[in-house]
Amino acid sequence: MASSSSSSSYSNPPCAACKFLRRKCLSGCIFAPYFPPEEPTKFANVHKIFGASNVSKLLNEILPHQREDAVNSLAYEAEARLKDPVYGCVGAISVLQRQVLQLQKELDATNADLMRYTNNEISPYNPRRMGYGSGVGSYNPNPGYSVPYSYGENPGHGSN
Amino acid sequence: MASSSSSSSYSNPPCAACKFLRRKCLSGCIFAPYFPPEEPTKFANVHKIFGASNVSKLLNEILPHQREDAVNSLAYEAEARLKDPVYGCVGAISVLQRQVLQLQKELDATNADLMRYTNNEISPYNPRRMGYGSGVGSYNPNPGYSVPYSYGENPGHGSN
Structure with a gap:
């Protein structure tokens, strides 16, 4: 859904995940379409509860059109776990x-x-x-x- | 709830978490009361979805009497995520x-x-x-x- 640059890498602006993890946000970043820089808390919550590596693995195991729903359900679970x-x-x-x-x-x-x-x-x-x-x-x-x-x-x- | 040995360490049998992580199960292990060796899948699921380190952190942040419920709810979430x-x-x-x-x-x-x-x-x-x-x-x-x-x-x- 999110458009990406046509070059092999871009650094401006990095997605919320890459910004949080202090790494370069490369083209094709698995997180970028679902963790826009305007929503830093969404990634921070998901990372705190599930860990970036587990989320990345999960996203790679499902079909691209399912990833947005998966990220939203993970964000929902993470927020609920932080509250309770x-x-x-x-x-x-x-x-x-x-x-x-x-x-x-x-x-x-x-x-x-x-x-x-x-x-x-x-x-x-x-x-x-x-x-x-x-x-x-x-x-x-x-x-x-x-x-x-x-x-x-x-x-x-x-x-x- | 689970009894532990009175010595400073014990290795037989290690809890499901320590067995999975191939480490010595010391007295006071945060996982031992909630991940008995007879239920290896419970820890494997929770570890796969949340990561052992996140679970350990979460258990240390809540009161001891709440930990059993917390582990059970994590196990429930993990199983649901593995199924769907x-x-x-x-x-x-x-x-x-x-x-x-x-x-x-x-x-x-x-x-x-x-x-x-x-x-x-x-x-x-x-x-x-x-x-x-x-x-x-x-x-x-x-x-x-x-x-x-x-x-x-x-x-x-x-x-x-």
Whole structure:
């Protein structure tokens, strides 16, 4: 996406990665398209959490059109880990998993109420929830990811 | 949590980290309690994604009682990144965020139906959804995390 000079090397301006690493930013620099000099923190964060060498390796292992998304997801993970050194973005997964479970429960209960109305089992003026329904509009609360502990139950989480 | 020998050093068996790094596992090794020799992959994954030095730094910056959770969340992130080099566990966040939004929509619509029944606006035999409700039982679909792109819209995601 970022254009590069047609010469074999250029030094002005170096990308944020090369500037941070105090090295010459050569044409074809793997970092340059994704770490523009205007966003120095993006590279600093990713470098602090993953290390420049690991990021470079990862970018070289994936297809060029996937690299921008990969860098953005690495930057997201790095920022989350700096904000919460204990849980990083896995904390977000835990919060969201609980939200999904809670919403699914609410939805099942509300659908069960609705079913009882349509069956005339209860008066519309006195809805009673007698348990959770059969999963009308059911969602799988676990998309294949489950965190290895109960986030938020540890009173010391997130602080250091 | 893991017991250590009372001598100033021990070499049998070294923890998974020291074994991987081919170094002597000294008493007080920062990795030993969290990377037992029976789980060599856990350290190998974390090392490949974050680097042993970054993990060691992170563990030294947090309180001892937080380290087990930190290692488990790092292992979770590392495994997710190895499975999906482009999105890592940020892919899970994106999937879960969409599930939360979808469930919230369904719940709002179902609650709106229920409200119309109780107001006798519609027959219980002919429920109609005329739009989304006012947010009864409303949840905040954004717990402070939002991914920097639309995961899943790129047809090439996750492959390499």
